[in-house]
Amino acid sequence: MLSRVADALYWMSRYVERAEDITRILTVNFHSLLDAPVEAAEAAWQPIIAITGDEERYRQCYQEYNARNVSEFLLWNPHNPNAVTTCISLARENARSVREQISSEMWENLNRLYFLVRDLDRDEARRSGPYEFFDQIRYGSWAFQGITAETMTHGDGYEFIQLGKMMERSDKTIRTLDVKYAAVNQLTEGPEASLQLIVLLRSCSAFEAFRKTGASVLQSGRVAQFLLLDQEFPRAVGFCLNRALRSINSISGIAGSDAVRQPHQLNNPQRQIGRICADLDYLNIEEILDHRMHPFLDGLLLRINLVGDDITRTFFNTQVILPGRSQQPAQQQQQ
Amino acid sequence: MNQQADKRPWLLENSYEIGDFFDEMFAGDSNPHRHYEPIYEQLRDLSRESFEERRRQADIAFLYQGITFTVYNKEDEGIERIFPFDLIPRIIPHQEWDFLERGLTQRVTALNLFLHDIYHEQRIIREGLIPPELIFGAKHFRREMIGIHPPRNVYAHIVGSDLVRDRNGEYLVLEDNLRSPSGVSYMLENRQAMKRTFPNLFQKYEVRPNEHYPQELLATLRSVAPHDMPDPTVVLLTPGIYNSAYFEHTFLARQMGIEIVEGRDLVVHDNHVYTRTTRGLKPVDVIYRRIDDEFIDPLSFNHDSMLGVSGLLNAYRAGNVTLANAIGTGVADDKAVYAFVPEIIRFYLSEEPILQNVPTYLAMRDEDRKYILDHLDSLVVKSVNESGGYGMLVGTQSTQAERDRFRELIRIAPRNFIAQPTVSLSRHPTYQDGELYGCHVDLRPYILCGEEVRIVPGGLTRVALRKGSLVVNSSQGGGSKDTWVLGK
Known part of the structure; x- marks a missing residue:
């Protein structure tokens, strides 16, 4: 198979997985911090950024570690190349460049996920909590993997x-x-x-x-x-x-x-x-x-x-x- | 006319006007030509709802299959559009097609001989039939090609010549496309759409198939492999996903079962071309390239090109790879050289041209230029270097300012302009926005030259959908129809 095609497929898959992993880590922490004391929050959110390995970049954008800043950074901050929205776009860009090598179902699914992430009402997500958004991304990623297994040679x-x-x-x-x-x-x-x-x-x-x-x-x-x-x-x-x-x-x-x-x-x-x-x-x-x-x-x-x-x-x-x-x-x- | 109103199909209730044009379907009033009678009857018996429903289904099918092209303009990064498709097919009787087939074969054979000549002995120039400045001043003349021997001496393997019909129904060649003519995927998809939409009609006609085009193309490409090798590797070289014809590239590659590659997938080593694969380098023998000459090899042509392959020209010169079409074929579809094609046919084949040209004035000739400048309001002026309906002045529809601009352009660079009288292109009934009206059409058959010349019956009929428009190009609001060549 062409090296360029293999490259794009490999990275398409990595980016989808990365988006899912980051989302899951965020979800779990959101959940666990609901009943944690307020002063513990700072200490709890800092490690999340450590997991992604983007601490330096985070400090360039934000002063303190809290739910709002960390989620914003990991979900859609344009200065974070590993933000979930960026990962999904890059996955889609890679898929697009090998559109003919993947099944139409895979493309459609990834495309849908991309539009979902792109068109998300961020203010609304901030107000009502990001659970639904998290869920959509995780289900999108699982669907993508299932569809890949079932529709691609x-x-x-x-x-x-x-x-x-x-x-x-x-x-x-x-x-x-x-x-x-x-x-x-x-x-x-x-x-x-x-x-x-x-x-x-x-x-x-x-x-x-x-x-x-x-x-x-x-x-x-x-x-x-x-x-x-x-x-x-x-x-x-x-x-x-x-x-x-x-x-x-x-x-x-x-x-x-x-x-x-x-x-x-x-x-x-x-x-x-x-x-x-x-x-x-x-x-x-x-x-x-x-x-x-x-x-x-x-x-x-x-x-x-x-x-x-x-x-x-x-x-x-x-x-x-x-x-x-x-x-x-x-x-x-x-x- | 009113007495006949009750016999008219609903499609024609708004009194279809033939106008002062040759109409492909109707001989006069509402009497269809004989070969259109069965379809006329079918349409007459079809309710509006049923017709609309079929039309809707066809549109949806095109959209879902992603049969789109991309239009670029200055502000936008590109918009994806469906190529509008009209449900009423264009029908060509078999004796008419035989004539076209003979004419096109003759024309393409002569053009390949011409290309071989100007990149070798240049007899046609030395014998004074064509002025040297016309060839050496042509934008697409490539001196790098001089002395190269492409396999079987074929330069233009895939040719799309645009045919039009004048007021008397006579076929004329409007232009030849010898670089990388596009649109053949629409020809194939249109047929699929028609078969789904009007299966019954096919039973009333003996329509010659065109589905085998990809196989014919592959056979042609294989027949021009270097050193007559028995089992060559053929690839399709695309500029990539942002090219407006990318859909067609992937479509053809899939249909032929060959790899679609970008420039960065290829590498030249020791004058041989390879694809980079996950299991190492694999040799390539024939490249069906859909990249323009300028971008194909940054070492030889445009140094900034990211699309091409460094060293490709050397591998080609060494005879280790075949490029289809060859580099430098554009000199033969230069709009000024076009004017000489009848001479070219006589010179190389000693035959009279079967298909005629549209009369053409060359601005580089003093007396022609004077005529052009005096008749700017009635002629169509074309820049010889542009295609796709750009760089054109349609005199009858132009403003004074546009005419003044072209007058100046012609004075500055007469070599770059030709002019032709406005041809009253034939029209074909076309269904748009709930009514039927005559739209101007042309025909682009696809001619394949390898071991032999093959033409799949028909071609792409392009339609100028805008009422009264003469421009059939997809980037200028054109659409298309299925084209039926009848077997008897």
Whole structure:
């Protein structure tokens, strides 16, 4: 498949996922802060921006952290390239450039989501609370994924869409875990710590799934283990990266077991993401608890970002490499 | 006329006027030409409601399928519009089509010989039939093409010649389009729409199919691959999603089952062209390009072009890739060169032209220029470099200020202007806003030249929808009709 087309599909999918993730994190916090004391608000909203990694940009726009500013920044501030509205527009722009490669249903759905976001009455949303808007975006994203699975040929293009989604999702789960885990760790065990763990799980739609694993106690180590290593929950990092590897193998034309048998034929994304998966598979969670969590997650995030660069170099920037010249460009779109 | 009122179909109740034009449907008063009789009867028996309903369905189908084009103006970034479609088909009897087919084949064959000549020996100039300044001063003459041998010596693989009919019903060639004529997707979609809307009518006529155009196009493109290779890779090169004909590009690529690529998808290495794919570089042999010469290779032409492919011209010169159409074909559809096409036919084929030109005055000739300047109010003046109905002065509908502007333009650059008498284009009954009236029409058949010349029966009939308007271009408020060539 054409590199340009693969690139657009991959980023279309990442942007939709990003919009959904940011929306979900916002929703959960809105909810949890309804019964929190006012002075706690500042402390509660600041980490949300930390999750998106846009703190510097936020401080350029706003003085203080509160519900109104943070939601505005994350939803539609034009100076925030990761704002939900921007993500949806960029997803649509990418889809538009490969309009003929995706199904009409996918295009129609994304188009509808775009107009919904664009035409939203912002004053009304501020007055009546943004729940309905949040819901529409999340349902829009789910519908998009369902429609994609049911109306598009499951070929290379589909795998690039899956890959983009999984890369973005693993990134967001790690960031959420990083920020929230640190917050919980500052608290002594008690109702407040449990509350924070629930918020963390809900931010990843993982509360019920976690409960079903039989974990009777809400304990930070257990939660971290679940969000990092679970192989069955679709937002757990382990699940995401394994799925991403499956897509990369399929795109590369070398299926799973063959890949292990012919290591010399592996491309960089396969190697790198395979190594991360193996590291997670053999990880002892005790080794990374408490103060070791942040450095570990930081390192993991960095490695996943490097995989992103490898994907770009291997699949999107196909070019003639003349002897004596090194490859340069990496991810072109907004990380 | 009043005695016949009860026999008139409701469509004609507002007394359809033939006027001082050749009417495609009616011979006189309300008597249809013989080949229009079945459709006339059908329309007569159809209620207004039923007709309106079918029309509505056709419009919706076009909208849903995204059969649109984009109009650009100065303030706007571009508006997407449906190309208006008229439900009453234009019908061409088979002997008329045979004549057109012979005429077009002759014309396109001669034009390809002409292109080969001016990019090689230039016999036609040396023998004094065409003044050198006309060729070398043409905007689309490309000296980079001199000495290049395109496969099978074909330069213009896809040609759209615009035909009109004068007051006597005689077909004339208004202009040839040898660069990248567009509109063929409308020809195909119009037929689909008609089949859905009036399935019964097709049973009363033996309409020759046109659905195989994409296959014919692919066969043509494959037949001109470099080195006669048996299984060439063909791609369609588009300027991208913002191009007004992007819909057509994707449509044709899908129908042919070939990849649609943008300039940035292609890379030239060692004089070979490749597409960048997720599994590395894949060689390309034939490029059906819908990008103008100026933008196709920033190394050779417009250096600022983001649309083209660096090094493409070199790969082409090396004979490793075929461009359809070739670079530099525009010199043969230059409106001043057009005036010489009858001479060109006689020169290369030693035959008399089957299809006639519209009489044309060249402003570069002293006596012609004098005539043009004296008759600005009755002639149609055209800039030789513009297309799409831009850069035109329709004398009979012009203001004094417009005439003065053109007078000045012609004085400054006579090479750039030609003039033609106003042709009373034939009209065809067209249904608009609840009434039927005669609209001027033209016909653009699509001629394919590869191993052989192929013309899919019919073409695109464009309609000047605005009452009294002579301009049929889609960007100037034109619409289109399905065009039926009859098998017997």
